[in-house]
Amino acid sequence: MKIRSTTAEDRDVFVDTMFTAFARFPETAGETWSALELDRGLLAVTEDGRPVGTAAAYSFELTLPGEVVVPAAGVTAVGVLPSHRRRGVLSAMMRYQLAEFRERGEFLSVLLASEALIYRRFGYGPATYTRRLTVPRHRASFAAGAAGGSIEVLRRAECGELLEAVYDRYRRARPGALSRPHRWWSLGAGQPPISRASRHIAVHRDAGGVPDGYVSYSLTEPSTLAVDETIAVDDEVSTALARFLLEHDLITEVVFKHCPPDHPLRWQLEDFRAGEVGGDTDWLWVRLLDVPRALTARGWSTDGELVLDVDDPALGERGRYRLSVRGGEAECVTTDTEPDLSLDVSDLGSIYLGGTAPSLLVRAGRVRAHHPGAAALADALFRTERPPHCLHWF
Numbered sequence: 140m141k142i143r144s145t146t147a148e149d150r151d152v153f154v155d156t157m158f159t160a161f162a163r164f165p166e167t168a169g170e171t172w173s174a175l176e177l178d179r180g181l182l183a184v185t186e187d188g189r190p191v192g193t194a195a196a197y198s199f200e201l202t203l204p205g206e207v208v209v210p211a212a213g214v215t216a217v218g219v220l221p222s223h224r225r226r227g228v229l230s231a232m233m234r235y236q237l238a239e240f241r242e243r244g245e246f247l248s249v250l251l252a253s254e255a256l257i258y259r260r261f262g263y264g265p266a267t268y269t270r271r272l273t274v275p276r277h278r279a280s281f282a283a284g285a286a287g288g289s290i291e292v293l294r295r296a297e298c299g300e301l302l303e304a305v306y307d308r309y310r311r312a313r314p315g316a317l318s319r320p321h322r323w324w325s326l327g328a329g330q331p332p333i334s335r336a337s338r339h340i341a342v343h344r345d346a347g348g349v350p351d352g353y354v355s356y357s358l359t360e361p362s363t364l365a366v367d368e369t370i371a372v373d374d375e376v377s378t379a380l381a382r383f384l385l386e387h388d389l390i391t392e393v394v395f396k397h398c399p400p401d402h403p404l405r406w407q408l409e410d411f412r413a414g415e416v417g418g419d420t421d422w423l424w425v426r427l428l429d430v431p432r433a434l435t436a437r438g439w440s441t442d443g444e445l446v447l448d449v450d451d452p453a454l455g456e457r458g459r460y461r462l463s464v465r466g467g468e469a470e471c472v473t474t475d476t477e478p479d480l481s482l483d484v485s486d487l488g489s490i491y492l493g494g495t496a497p498s499l500l501v502r503a504g505r506v507r508a509h510h511p512g513a514a515a516l517a518d519a520l521f522r523t524e525r526p527p528h529c530l531h532w533f
């Protein structure tokens with residue numbers, strides 16, 4: 140078996156192989172996969188030329204704490220034919236892909252995991268979390284007052300580049316958010332509202348008429364409003380949009396998908412129990428490919444010093460790094476001094492964006508603290524004002 144890169148000419152065989160791995164038929168592919176970057180695709184091919192595995196990567200930008208925007212390779216379309224599983228095909232593709240990311244100078248990779256048992260062995264750890272909030276309309280009276288601005292309802296097809304511009308403004312300020320490259324919007328790739336699926340879009344505008352948020356939603360039977368995503372530049376806009384949805388006549392409940400863990404809505408309702416949380420799960424998984432570069436790239440809000448002993452079995456590497464933060468700037472160098480924490484690179488990926496407290500992983504037995512104050516020290520350093528959140532599907 141060998142791994143080879145793909146070109147645009149491989150599109151059909153790539154999509155066909157990937158769909159077979161997922162036990163689906165390529166006819167249903169439609170526009171969903173139209174944004175594939177086939178110069179970043181991989182095919183695993185048997186000695187007799189049969190394609191048996193696929194993997195690809197998107198060239199995203201990821202927002203780090205401190206509103207720092209950096210490149211990140213988004214792994215996608217990973218599949219191995221059911222007839223060829225558990226023979227190392229995925230492992231071979233991952234080795235090839237990780238080496239290729241490094242050759243390109245990429246220092247971060249991200250993915251959405253179909254199953255939680257697959258990617259830790261390749262150095263990825265869950266780093267952002269998402270949940271669903273279901274609110275019955277008749278129990279949704281708000282404790283707080285109304286916000287300013289205006290709301291207009293459009294059809295998805297009428298929105299032009301408006302959604303793209305609002306999303307871009309939002310994602311640059313939200314740690315954990317990914318870019319949605321222009322071609323995704325122009326091709327209608329991915330899931331609503333990037334895709335051209337029929338959707339109502341409520342656009343929020345500020346007092347000056349500038350769009351600063353939107354919700355994409357549709358009615359699901361019998362009388363539920365399903366909200367694909369809420370994109371808002373601040374909490375006030377997000378609240379105005381939530382209010383708008385919850386004031387719909389003839390609706391019994393609103394299901395807000397992809398809410399961040401710090402969504403304030405439950406606290407805004409008079410009846411705290413009206414907001415029912417469900418579907419609490421991991422979303423973006425992060426993999427550091429260059430520890431010092433990744434740690435110096437993100438913003439830091441607390442001064443401190445921490446020595447991390449990082450094991451990276453997938454790449455056969457182990458390194459000890461001293462992270463020193465002064466005035467929001469980090470320095471990270473290799474060191475021989477005693478570590479504060481020892482951890483796997485996948486756990487560093489979980490901690491990196493500030494969405495998983497190091498002390499939680501110490502308590503879970505995943506991360507080793509070498510002295511009693513080490514976990515609290517790491518918590519204080521990695522903590523961010525808001526947890527990271529990602530709602531882009533890829």
Ligand SMILES: CC(=O)SCCNC(=O)CCNC(=O)[C@H](O)C(C)(C)COP(=O)(O)OP(=O)(O)OC[C@H]1O[C@@H](n2cnc3c(N)ncnc32)[C@H](O)[C@@H]1OP(=O)(O)O
Nearest residue numbers: 160215216217218219224225226227228229230250253256
């Ligand atoms: C980012 C994304 O695209 S997510 C989508 C991932 N794809 C899918 O879920 C599609 C359906 N599944 C598949 O195509 C395949 O089962 C894959 C891609 C998940 C795994 O491919 P394989 O070629 O079988 O993996 P490979 O043989 O390299 O396995 C490597 C190791 O991971 C383990 N592993 C692989 N898949 C799984 C799994 N789903 N659950 C638990 N362990 C797994 C193997 O047991 C093996 O462990 P070992 O090294 O201790 O023996």
